[in-house]
Amino acid sequence: MHVAIGLLLIVGRHSIMLGHRPIGSAPLSSSGDNFAATFPVDDRRHGRSIIEVAAVVDRALIERLACFPEDLRTIDRRRFEEVIAELFAGFGYEVELTQRTRDGGKGIIAVKRREVDLRFLIECKRPDPGNPVGVAAVRELLGVKVDDQATKAILATTTYFSPDAQRLSERHRWELELRDFERIRLWITQYLGGQSYPP
Numbered sequence: 001m002h003v004a005i006g007l008l009l010i011v012g013r014h015s016i017m018l019g020h021r022p023i024g025s026a027p028l029s030s031s032g033d034n035f036a037a038t039f040p041v042d043d044r045r046h047g048r049s050i051i052e053v054a055a056v057v058d059r060a061l062i063e064r065l066a067c068f069p070e071d072l073r074t075i076d077r078r079r080f081e082e083v084i085a086e087l088f089a090g091f092g093y094e095v096e097l098t099q100r101t102r103d104g105g106k107g108i109i110a111v112k113r114r115e116v117d118l119r120f121l122i123e124c125k126r127p128d129p130g131n132p133v134g135v136a137a138v139r140e141l142l143g144v145k146v147d148d149q150a151t152k153a154i155l156a157t158t159t160y161f162s163p164d165a166q167r168l169s170e171r172h173r174w175e176l177e178l179r180d181f182e183r184i185r186l187w188i189t190q191y192l193g194g195q196s197y198p199p
Helices: 059-067 069-073 077-090 135-148 163-171 181-192
Strands: 003-011 014-023 037-040 094-097 108-112 118-125 152-157 176-179
Touching (some): 059 077, 059 181, 077 108, 077 118, 077 181, 135 152, 135 176, 163 176
Parallel strands (some): 152 176
Antiparallel strands (some): 003 014
């Protein structure tokens, strides 16, 4: 899990984050060792939210999403992948976030070392709000999972899945898991509660 240090200064109704930098391994997303940004503390109607300006996806950002889950629906697509990667890092996985290219249907590779290792392929979809993820994305990820010989494939979205996608997933329930908006919120709760996944 990535840990960061910095100074958070409250000025009126705004916070200023100064000198924010990661400790140890490189952060999931970083714009450099020093970072300064402002975001509203209690009035989110003006300007950008913390999710848009934060340099590092860490526990503080996940806590913010727990308070304002609707931000998931419009979060930057790459930032959504980084959030899911941080959740799995918190669950105790070694996480690899693949580059922003056509990577064969997997955005995140998560591995948990134990007597029998778990290797999950995670694809993240952040469609426009209200648009479901269809069956084609499920078929593609299933094919990648078989080719990669992974333990399981997970398709996570900030919206929901079409009926055909859900039916196909049900037929492959031991190989594939679908995570919609509400079930991602459950991951956030588990992460903040120090729980593991799977339990």
